[in-house]
Amino acid sequence: MAAVEKPVGSARSSGAIFLKITAWFGFLFLLMPSFIVLPMSFGNQYEMVFPPDSFSTYLYEQFFFQSNWMDATFLSFRVAISSTILALVLGVPAAYSIVRGTYPGKRYVAMFLMSPILVPIIVIALGLYLYFASLGIVGTEIGLIFAHTMFTTPFVIVTSMAGLRHVDQSLETAATIMGAGVMQTFFKVTLPLLKPAMFAGGLFAFLMSFDEVVIAYFIADTGRMTLPVKMFNSIQWEISPVLAAVSALLTVLSLVVCVLAASFQKKS
Amino acid sequence: MAMVRLDKLSKNYGDVVALEEVDLEVEEGEFMTLLGPSGSGKTTMLNLIAGMIAPTSGRVFIDGRDVSTVPPNKRGLGMVFQNYALMPHMTIFENIAFPLRVRKTANDVVKREVGRVLDLIQLPHVADRKPRELSGGQQQRIALARAIVYNPSIILMDEPLGALDKKLRETMQLELKRIHTELGITMLYVTHDQEEALTMSDRIILLSDGQIEQMGEPDHLYFNPNGLFSADFLGDSNMLDATVESGGETTSVRTAEGLTLIAKASAISEPGRSVKVMVRPENVSIRRSDESFDNAIQGKVIDSIILGGVVKHYVDMGRGTAEEEAMVVEELNRPGRTSIRPGVEVTLGWNASDMHVLPLEGRLPDA
Numbered sequence: 001m002a003a004v005e006k007p008v009g010s011a012r013s014s015g016a017i018f019l020k021i022t023a024w025f026g027f028l029f030l031l032m033p034s035f036i037v038l039p040m041s042f043g044n045q046y047e048m049v050f051p052p053d054s055f056s057t058y059l060y061e062q063f064f065f066q067s068n069w070m071d072a073t074f075l076s077f078r079v080a081i082s083s084t085i086l087a088l089v090l091g092v093p094a095a096y097s098i099v100r101g102t103y104p105g106k107r108y109v110a111m112f113l114m115s116p117i118l119v120p121i122i123v124i125a126l127g128l129y130l131y132f133a134s135l136g137i138v139g140t141e142i143g144l145i146f147a148h149t150m151f152t153t154p155f156v157i158v159t160s161m162a163g164l165r166h167v168d169q170s171l172e173t174a175a176t177i178m179g180a181g182v183m184q185t186f187f188k189v190t191l192p193l194l195k196p197a198m199f200a201g202g203l204f205a206f207l208m209s210f211d212e213v214v215i216a217y218f219i220a221d222t223g224r225m226t227l228p229v230k231m232f233n234s235i236q237w238e239i240s241p242v243l244a245a246v247s248a249l250l251t252v253l254s255l256v257v258c259v260l261a262a263s264f265q266k267k268s
Numbered sequence: 269m270a271m272v273r274l275d276k277l278s279k280n281y282g283d284v285v286a287l288e289e290v291d292l293e294v295e296e297g298e299f300m301t302l303l304g305p306s307g308s309g310k311t312t313m314l315n316l317i318a319g320m321i322a323p324t325s326g327r328v329f330i331d332g333r334d335v336s337t338v339p340p341n342k343r344g345l346g347m348v349f350q351n352y353a354l355m356p357h358m359t360i361f362e363n364i365a366f367p368l369r370v371r372k373t374a375n376d377v378v379k380r381e382v383g384r385v386l387d388l389i390q391l392p393h394v395a396d397r398k399p400r401e402l403s404g405g406q407q408q409r410i411a412l413a414r415a416i417v418y419n420p421s422i423i424l425m426d427e428p429l430g431a432l433d434k435k436l437r438e439t440m441q442l443e444l445k446r447i448h449t450e451l452g453i454t455m456l457y458v459t460h461d462q463e464e465a466l467t468m469s470d471r472i473i474l475l476s477d478g479q480i481e482q483m484g485e486p487d488h489l490y491f492n493p494n495g496l497f498s499a500d501f502l503g504d505s506n507m508l509d510a511t512v513e514s515g516g517e518t519t520s521v522r523t524a525e526g527l528t529l530i531a532k533a534s535a536i537s538e539p540g541r542s543v544k545v546m547v548r549p550e551n552v553s554i555r556r557s558d559e560s561f562d563n564a565i566q567g568k569v570i571d572s573i574i575l576g577g578v579v580k581h582y583v584d585m586g587r588g589t590a591e592e593e594a595m596v597v598e599e600l601n602r603p604g605r606t607s608i609r610p611g612v613e614v615t616l617g618w619n620a621s622d623m624h625v626l627p628l629e630g631r632l633p634d635a
């Protein structure tokens with residue numbers, strides 16, 4: 001195993017220390033809303049207040065056992081995982097074609113594939129709603145999956161393109177000359193080297209889908225709501241303090257995902 | 269039979285002619301070197317043979333088969349790159365096994381063959397490591413092993429030692445030469461380092477501006493340059509402007525400085541023709557009183573430089589005292605050598621057989 005060596009004297013100069021302190025302040029500022037939610041989630045059943053005046057796990061019990069919050073959570077997981085896989089399956093080959101291809105009009109293909117990033121999300125949501133209505137898949141799980149695939153694929157393409165630009169092309173050339181065909185080169189050389197970028201892109205897509213409320217609000221129906229949609233609904237109609245518990249859990253989930261991503265990147 | 273044959277092979281990039289109607293045959297088992305300055309078309313030629321780029325016109329034959337339209341992965345070639353191009357995500361074993369795996373070779377054969385080439389390159393214990401855990405020289409040997417393991421009909425190498433330091437480069441040159449001799453494999457080697465070319469090659473192809481300037485064994489190229497480019501590119505040379513006075517067994521010329529010199533017989537010895545005459549520094553001697561040469565000229569030593577095993581003297585022979593105007597004399601550095609101080613008057617001598625007559629432009633017809 002190659003040990004990762006730190007250069008002598010790194011992270012010791014006063015500049016480095018200053019940078020660290022600033023970074024931590026920025027970090028804390030961004031995390032503050034999440035930290036406020038954490039103690040609130042252990043408050044009582046009647047109202048959301050900060051700081052809470054009593055301690056209980058009532059809200060968590062509500063979330064896990066009492067209501068249909070878990071249904072929404074599972075739906076969100078299923079949609080996020082499926083759309084992430086689809087986005088990777090569509091996005092990685094698209095990125096490969098854009099970066100390595102030599103056909104004319106490549107730039108326009110790239111622009112077209114990225115265009116969902118530029119269109120306001122509410123417009124995408126409305127467009128998808130009308131389109132899916134004509135297909136009869138509004139309010140279905142598959143409709144949600146397709147909608148989120150469309151929403152996250154451009155981001156997977158961007159991260160994969162960046163990753164591909166870092167994959168040394170002479171490795172692919174070498175593989176070709178040694179007798180590997182296009183497919184063999186792609187699966188044995190390019191794809192393994194693209195793994196970190198795909199992992200990052202996949203995590204990103206997962207979080208985006210899990211988090212997405214506008215499109216899901218249009219496509220979902222009352223019996224089939226993703227977690228963010230249900231949260232949005234509950235704050236409008238119920239003002240249920242369970243929301244605090246959900247937010248706290250979401251924060252923890254995001255943290256876990258980020259730590260996972262960081263540790264994976266360190267390894268590769 | 270020729271392992272590689274190029275038939276009027278050309279490659280244009282827009283207006284740039286990277287390679288112009290090159291004809292070439294590389295014989296089986298030969299160590300052939302492509303030598304030329306930057307931009308002369310060496311990489312272009314290698315890529316055309318490998319099939320990484322398509323020729324503008326002309327054809328490529330490998331092992332007697334016209335492969336002009338065959339994709340690179342079906343040409344059965346091996347290639348060694350300057351940056352090694354080892355797969356960072358694979359162990360050394362898997363790197364070397366890659367071409368075999370692509371060919372769906374049985375597992376036990378893969379094991380045996382990888383072991384064989386690891387022994388051959390004298391790195392038997394690195395199989396489980398990753399490429400980044402090896403030194404540059406070791407990585408280059410792995411790259412070579414990977415190219416050898418599947419017995420390709422020819423191995424192409426584009427400046428494979430370019431990233432190594434001088435000492436290691438020399439070791440690797442010998443190593444490459446040893447493996448070539450041991451396996452009898454055909455190699456086409458690209459370098460812009462003339463010493464490297466002279467050390468390693470069976471034959472050298474001298475390229476300039478996309479054309480073959482001269483081709484032949486190292487000695488032949490060194491001792492019989494066919495033009496100013498060859499004479500200048502390979503080795504050091506003293507060049508003098510001159511006019512032919514008479515031809516025959518030897519060629520008699522009169523230099524711009526008014527000296528009459530005798531050069532060897534030449535195909536361009538019509539009296540009155542303007543030519544350049546060339547003599548290598550190591551063929552010029554500082555004459556002692558008991559020696560006699562076909563040519564002898566007077567001069568004054570400007571400077572002497574000791575370069576380890578050899579000594580270079582710069583002598584003003586009437587053209588001026590700048591380094592490029594001086595006549596350069598090179599002699600072996602032996603203990604007890606009479607040292608020569610700047611300012612001393614000397615007589616330089618060399619024989620007619622060491623002096624070449626070269627055309628002002630173009631090349632001499634093939635001898």
Ligand SMILES: Nc1ncnc2c1ncn2[C@@H]1O[C@H](COP(=O)(O)OP(=O)(O)OP(=O)(O)O)[C@@H](O)[C@H]1O
Nearest residue numbers: 281284285286305306307308309310311312313460
């Ligand atoms: N893709 C390309 N597009 C345009 N011109 C090119 C291209 N590749 C090479 N050339 C030109 O073709 C000529 C030959 O290039 P080539 O790379 O074969 O030179 P080389 O002998 O390998 O040089 P070096 O020693 O610097 O590697 C050069 O003039 C170069 O500018």
Ligand SMILES: [Mg+2]
Nearest residue numbers: 310311312426
């Ligand atoms: Mg080159």
